[in-house]
Amino acid sequence: MELSESIKIRVRFSEVDSIRMVWHGNYVTYLEDAREAFGRKYGLEYKTILENNSYAPMFELNLKYKQMVSVDDELIVNITFIPTKGGKICFKYEVYNAKNNTLVLTASSIQLFTDLNGNLEPMPEWFEEWKNRNHCNA
Amino acid sequence: MELSESIKIRVRFSEVDSIRMVWHGNYVTYLEDAREAFGRKYGLEYKTILENNSYAPMFELNLKYKQMVSVDDELIVNITFIPTKGGKICFKYEVYNAKNNTLVLTASSIQLFTDLNGNLEPMPEWFEEWKNRNHCNA
Amino acid sequence: MELSESIKIRVRFSEVDSIRMVWHGNYVTYLEDAREAFGRKYGLEYKTILENNSYAPMFELNLKYKQMVSVDDELIVNITFIPTKGGKICFKYEVYNAKNNTLVLTASSIQLFTDLNGNLEPMPEWFEEWKNRNHCNA
Amino acid sequence: MELSESIKIRVRFSEVDSIRMVWHGNYVTYLEDAREAFGRKYGLEYKTILENNSYAPMFELNLKYKQMVSVDDELIVNITFIPTKGGKICFKYEVYNAKNNTLVLTASSIQLFTDLNGNLEPMPEWFEEWKNRNHCNA
Numbered sequence: 001m002e003l004s005e006s007i008k009i010r011v012r013f014s015e016v017d018s019i020r021m022v023w024h025g026n027y028v029t030y031l032e033d034a035r036e037a038f039g040r041k042y043g044l045e046y047k048t049i050l051e052n053n054s055y056a057p058m059f060e061l062n063l064k065y066k067q068m069v070s071v072d073d074e075l076i077v078n079i080t081f082i083p084t085k086g087g088k089i090c091f092k093y094e095v096y097n098a099k100n101n102t103l104v105l106t107a108s109s110i111q112l113f114t115d116l117n118g119n120l121e122p123m124p125e126w127f128e129e130w131k132n133r134n135h136c137n138a
Numbered sequence: 139m140e141l142s143e144s145i146k147i148r149v150r151f152s153e154v155d156s157i158r159m160v161w162h163g164n165y166v167t168y169l170e171d172a173r174e175a176f177g178r179k180y181g182l183e184y185k186t187i188l189e190n191n192s193y194a195p196m197f198e199l200n201l202k203y204k205q206m207v208s209v210d211d212e213l214i215v216n217i218t219f220i221p222t223k224g225g226k227i228c229f230k231y232e233v234y235n236a237k238n239n240t241l242v243l244t245a246s247s248i249q250l251f252t253d254l255n256g257n258l259e260p261m262p263e264w265f266e267e268w269k270n271r272n273h274c275n276a
Numbered sequence: 277m278e279l280s281e282s283i284k285i286r287v288r289f290s291e292v293d294s295i296r297m298v299w300h301g302n303y304v305t306y307l308e309d310a311r312e313a314f315g316r317k318y319g320l321e322y323k324t325i326l327e328n329n330s331y332a333p334m335f336e337l338n339l340k341y342k343q344m345v346s347v348d349d350e351l352i353v354n355i356t357f358i359p360t361k362g363g364k365i366c367f368k369y370e371v372y373n374a375k376n377n378t379l380v381l382t383a384s385s386i387q388l389f390t391d392l393n394g395n396l397e398p399m400p401e402w403f404e405e406w407k408n409r410n411h412c413n414a
Numbered sequence: 415m416e417l418s419e420s421i422k423i424r425v426r427f428s429e430v431d432s433i434r435m436v437w438h439g440n441y442v443t444y445l446e447d448a449r450e451a452f453g454r455k456y457g458l459e460y461k462t463i464l465e466n467n468s469y470a471p472m473f474e475l476n477l478k479y480k481q482m483v484s485v486d487d488e489l490i491v492n493i494t495f496i497p498t499k500g501g502k503i504c505f506k507y508e509v510y511n512a513k514n515n516t517l518v519l520t521a522s523s524i525q526l527f528t529d530l531n532g533n534l535e536p537m538p539e540w541f542e543e544w545k546n547r548n549h550c551n552a
Contacts, residue, residue: 013312013322014305017151018158018209024472025152025446028439029290036289046289047348057482058438063475068532071156072323118482151450151460152443162334163304167428170301174427184427185486195344196300201337206394210461256344293427294434294485301428347432 003081003136005038008098011073021068027105028061031093034079035109042081042134044089052126053116056089060110066103074098083131083138087123088112141219141274143176146236149211159206165243166199169231172217173247180219180272182227190264191254194227198248204241212236221269221276225261226250279357279412281314284374287349297344303381304337307369310355311385318357318410320365328402329392332365336386342379350374359407359414363399364388417495417550419452422512424488435482441519442475445507448493449523456495456548458503466540467530470503474524480517488512497545497552501537502526 009030017023039045049056069075076098082090088110095105113121131137147168155161177183187194207213214236220228226248233243251259269275285306293299315321325332345351352374358366364386371381389397407413423444431437453459463470483489490512496504502524509519527535545551 012305013308014155014161014163016156018154018156019469020156021471023152024475025439025442028442029288032289032439045348055433057435058477058479060479061438061477063472065472065474068471072321150443151446157331159333162337163301163308166301166304167426170427183486193295195297196339196341198341199300199339201334203334203336206333210459290431290437290439292432294430294432296432299428 001135003038003042003134004079005034005041006076006078007034007037009033009075009077011069011071011075013071016071020070022070022073024063024065027063027065027095027107030075030077030095031061031079031091031107031109034077034093035091038079038081038091044130052124054121054124054126055114055116055118056111057114058109059088059112061107062109063105063107065105067097069097069104075104081136082108083136085138087121087127139273141176141180141272142217143172143179144214144216145172145175147171147213147215149207149209149213151209154209157206158208160208160211162201162203165201165203165233165245168213168215168233169199169217169229169245169247172215172231173229176217176219176229182268190262192259192262192264193252193254193256194249195252196247197226197250199245200247201243201245203243205235207235207242213242219274220246221274223276225259225265277411279314279318279410280355281310281317282352282354283310283313285309285351285353287345287347287351289347292347295344296346298346298349300339300341303339303341303371303383306351306353306371307337307355307367307383307385310353310369311367314355314357314367320406328400330397330400330402331390331392331394332387333390334385335364335388337383338385339381339383341381343373345373345380351380357412358384359412361414363397363403415549417452417456417548418493419448419455420490420492421448421451422488422490423447425483425485427485430485434484436484436487438477438479441477441479441509441521444489444491444509445475445493445505445521445523448491448507449505452493452495452505458544466538468535468538468540469528469530469532470525471528472523473502473526475521476523477519477521479519481511483511483518489518495550496522497550499552501535501541 015026076096078094091109093107113124153164214234216232222228229247231245251262291302352372354370367385369383389400429440490510492508505523507521527538
């Protein structure tokens with residue numbers, strides 16, 4: 001049973017670059033939007049992490065661009081939680097152009113945990129419980 | 139005797155919109171760059187304000203666009219402190235295209251002071267002293 | 277009879293600055309989102325303007341900040357077309373915090389028209405017709 | 415003999431997120447700044463690519479975050495061209511905190527070529543010549 005979420009994003013005029021295509025860096029924002037939507041659905045949003053006295057800084061981010069997208073296209077961002085053993089948050093993503101359902105981008109991300117002073121937390125207790133509660137240990 | 143500073147900015151590829159001109163919202167960032175450069179010169183940067191337990195949120199921002207600017211143009215941003223009676227930071231700005239010295243934008247901003255809880259501070263003592271030290275009371 | 281539109285915006289994590297409030301420059305993006313929503317409703321979006329061989333660059337933008345907004349707040353942006361005599365697009369805006377309905381920002385903007393070479397167009401014919409069709413001459 | 419370039423970047427106030435660290439997505443912009451500086455040094459900037467009737471859209475981008483960086487830190491971005499056989503632009507990057515010379519981020523990118531209609535160009539002739547001129551065939 002996978003934990004996943006899906007959001008729709010309308011490309012903003014200001015997100016399109018000088019060749020009238022979405023600037024490649026904006027996908028980082030779209031992926032974050034998807035993580036926040038996932039977090040609201042499953043109780044893992046930025047605010048919850050912070051209330052547990054943790055940060056979850058980005059550790060690794062990989063993006064593979066499949067097709068360019070232009071202004072006023074709508075995008076579908078699918079995000080799926082990847083169960084792992086350790087104290088880290090792993091997601092994979094697929095972005096589609098809503099118009100013709102073609103694949104626009106695939107991506108993956110790994111976030112680690114730190115306390116509020118920035119010291120690495122190998123496995124916060126609250127996250128262990130979150131994983132158990134959501135049956136998503138590897 | 140005016141307090142002023144001048145910075146040079148190279149337009150980034152990602153700051154240009156789909157008509158290959160600088161997206162109008164990016165000037166807000168350029169003006170902030172100029173305020174920070176002014177602050178480093180005269181001891182009024184974000185960090186100093188924070189060390190005095192104040193914030194200086196934007197209260198009013200006015201922008202008049204004179205000419206469009208394209209990628210890889212360089213801009214000169216001139217910033218001048220406007221002395222006023224109250225506890226507020228007022229600046230005016232002029233942005234020029236470095237290539238041909240034409241005027242690209244004029245702007246003005248007003249910032250007020252709050253304490254770290256967001257409550258308005260009519261006149262922080264440290265700012266009164268800053269103004270006296272810099273001979274810029276109205 | 278006023279021409280107006282209203283949109284809801286969720287603040288993004290990346291739009292919040294180091295005092296955990298929406299960075300003041302991001303409102304420029306929210307206002308553009310509102311203009312595009314207005315344009316989709318009344319046939320005046322970026323794409324339509326471009327299909328008429330015009331650009332509508334920003335000429336003047338004024339922002340008055342009333343209250344700070346934090347991450348995950350939702351905003352309501354109301355946009356209203358201001359009828360004027362000339363060949364320009366004038367809007368006023370009101371931004372509210374959806375949570376408590378308090379006023380967060382008021383703003384106004386003026387856009388002029390140019391042809392695709394950037395030369396000023398005092399009054400494009402298609403815009404005259406748009407104004408007549410929408411009964412919004414001053 | 416490696417082709418490489420190095421730039422210094424001052425972190426902007428607006429680039430810092432709500433935990434007062436550089437928002438992870440901003441590094442995509444810093445890497446693009448480095449590519450443009452490389453391009454100015456070796457004749458491979460966006461403008462040159464465009465004058466050769468090509469685009470060089472991002473195909474793959476990988477980022478590994480090593481350390482968080484706060485406002486007003488200065489960053490050093492080193493960029494190195496990776497010679498390959500095909501018609502693609504491959505770079506690797508290292509970002510350092512200028513203050514203490516610690517490694518902040520490593521990254522790699524692959525760009526492909528298209529013509530101005532977005533059709534893939536396996537090996538544009540001008541790029542073959544650029545590679546020969548710069549002795550950087552694999």
